[in-house]
Amino acid sequence: MLKVLTELKYLFKRFVIIANAAPAVLGFFIALRYHDAYFTDYWLDFILLVVGALMIVGGALTLNNWLEADVDRLMERTKNRPTVTGTIPMPIILLIGIVLSFVGEVLLWLINWEVALYGFIGWFTYVVVYTMWTKRRFTWNTHIGSISGAVTPMMGWAVIDSTFHVIPISIFIIMFLWQMPHTYAIAIRKQEDYTNSGLQMLPVVKGKRVTIRRNAIYIALLLFVPLMVRGYSSLFYILITILNVAWFIIALAGFKATNIKKWANILFASSLAYLLLMYTLYVVFA
Incomplete structure (x- = not known):
């Protein structure tokens, strides 16, 4: 039994499945607080959301593994x-x-058609457009993969209300922009693996310096996202701006870094802290 669980852990990429399903839960609670709704009115939908999100993300990751078995055997981290x-x-x-x-x-x-639509968009972009069509051919495959991750909080919001609202749209933009530096940091840290695999990751094809410049651009764009958000207190805008500036400074440090891999480790760790703090601000100030 323990061996089976270990194999499933590698198959479902345990941390990745949690990281992709969690934003759906957070999107749900942001909408719940923003609309002053009661959890007791949505408890069944919430269970369906959690289980459905975990299953569809797990399914997408499993199909990704099935499709990439040939390159996974070439990389240390996926062997x-x-x-x-x-x-x-x-x-x-x-x-x-x-x-x-x-x-x-x-x-x-079973929740509603909009939640299902975003679930399908996330699945299709990750399995078909990202894994099958672009990952082996183009460096901008990361942008496609970012779409699949960015729609997950919109699934959670759509349980409560339509996503044609500035808050879920702003979170989508943040998630989309965030995933480029996060993924590029991983690609720099594991550049040898990606070189051996032949996957078209930006640091492998264009080099680390180009990747550092792209990181700075994407994180700089995050500075403008709070301008589109309405209905939050002034403290929210101050804190999220400080958060964005702090991450931008870390991105700029890459231009002067003598040890690029060490800087990439810092960028990766800070990306996780950034995401956690960003969602905390959205939930607390909703």
């Missing part, structure tokens, strides 16, 4: 996945991915 070790037969992995994706989408549909 323990069951698609590489063969501990779970490939047809079973494909079946798991399809079933989880389908059931997850059905559960989201």
Whole structure:
């Protein structure tokens, strides 16, 4: 039993599945607080959201593993996945991915069509457009992958209200821009792996200096996102601006860094802290 759980941990990329499903939960609570709604009115929808999000994300990640088994065996960080070790037969992995994706989408549909739509957009962009069409061909594959991650908080908001609202749209933009520096930091830290795999990651194809410049641009754009948000207190704008400026300073430090990999480690850690603090501000001040 323990061995099976270990294999599933590698198959579902345990931290990745949580990191992708959690924004849906946070989006739900931001909407709940903003609209002064009661959790007791949405408890069933919340359960469907959590289970549905975990299943559809898990399905997408499983299909990603199935599709990338050939390159995963070339990278140190992915060599323990069951698609590489063969501990779970490939047809079973494909079946798991399809079933989880389908059931997850059905559960989201039971909430409402808008939640299901964002679930499908996230799944399709990650599995088809990102994994199948762009990741092996173009350096801008990261932008496609960022779309799939950016729609997850909109799933949570859509449980309560339509996402045609400035707050979920602003969170979508933040999530989209955030994922580029976050992913590029990983690509710099694991550049040897990506070089061996042949995947078209920006640091591998264009070099680290180009990646550092791109990081600075994307994080600089985050400075303007609070300008579109309405209805929050002045303290929210002050704190989120401080947060954006602090991360921008870390990005600028890359231009002077003598040890680029060490700087990438700092950028990666700060990206996680940034995301946690950003969501905290949105929830607290909603």
